Amino acid sequence: MTQNPGKPASPADLRALDLYEFAENKRQAAGALRVAQLPRMLAEVPADAPDRDTVFTWQGEGSTQPELQDDGTEAPQPYVRLAVHGSVWLMCQRCLSPYSQHLDVDATYRIVATEEEADEYPLEDDEVEVIVGSRQFDLVDLIEEELLLSLPLVPKHNVCPKVHESLISGGEEGEAAEGGENDVEKPNPFAVLEKLKKSDPDDKKH
Numbered sequence: 001m002t003q004n005p006g007k008p009a010s011p012a013d014l015r016a017l018d019l020y021e022f023a024e025n026k027r028q029a030a031g032a033l034r035v036a037q038l039p040r041m042l043a044e045v046p047a048d049a050p051d052r053d054t055v056f057t058w059q060g061e062g063s064t065q066p067e068l069q070d071d072g073t074e075a076p077q078p079y080v081r082l083a084v085h086g087s088v089w090l091m092c093q094r095c096l097s098p099y100s101q102h103l104d105v106d107a108t109y110r111i112v113a114t115e116e117e118a119d120e121y122p123l124e125d126d127e128v129e130v131i132v133g134s135r136q137f138d139l140v141d142l143i144e145e146e147l148l149l150s151l152p153l154v155p156k157h158n159v160c161p162k163v164h165e166s167l168i169s170g171g172e173e174g175e176a177a178e179g180g181e182n183d184v185e186k187p188n189p190f191a192v193l194e195k196l197k198k199s200d201p202d203d204k205k206h
């Protein structure tokens with residue numbers, strides 16, 4: 001990526017964005033971030049992934065809405081909307097091989113001045129999150145945070161290409177191999193589940 005001083009989408013500016021100005025002037029910005037720029041995301045990528053440095057595209061949009069303040073006057077309440085799309089390689093927890101996981105983030109934030117104000121804000125609206133604004137806001141950090149939150153609790157293929165040996169043997173001998181261990185290309189995921197249920201839950205160390 002080339003550095004473009006003065007352009008709002010350059011990485012340096014994204015680390016110190018005037019979020020209030022962004023909202024008040026209804027600015028829009030967009031760009032791309034590589035996983036290599038997001039260390040906490042990179043930590044989730046298995047070492048043997050085909051591509052550890054995938055790209056996420058993002059769009060941000062500022063806005064304000066007139067709202068009644070505590071003192072009874074109406075003032076513009078700043079908001080920012082953030083959308084992030086892309087894929088990251090994760091370790092499938094079922095077959096222990098890397099797979100590509102698509103992630104989508106679309107979040108709207110009410111920008112408040114202090115942590116106290118953020119804590120006070122009633123969580124009546126699931127659609128809107130609350131963030132503490134700043135004249136030097138780290139938008140990259142927010143994007144990374146949202147991507148981490150959007151990761152699946154248990155990363156796994158929809159259908160695993162093959163079952164890992166540790167699941168086939170599963171601590172059981174003989175009968176565990178039923179169904180044939182050589183000619184199984186697309187194992188039935190429910191069969192895999194059965195194998196998991198049969199194995200001793202106290203002995204998860206394969």
Ligand SMILES: [Zn+2]
Nearest residue numbers: 092095157160
């Ligand atoms: Zn898998």
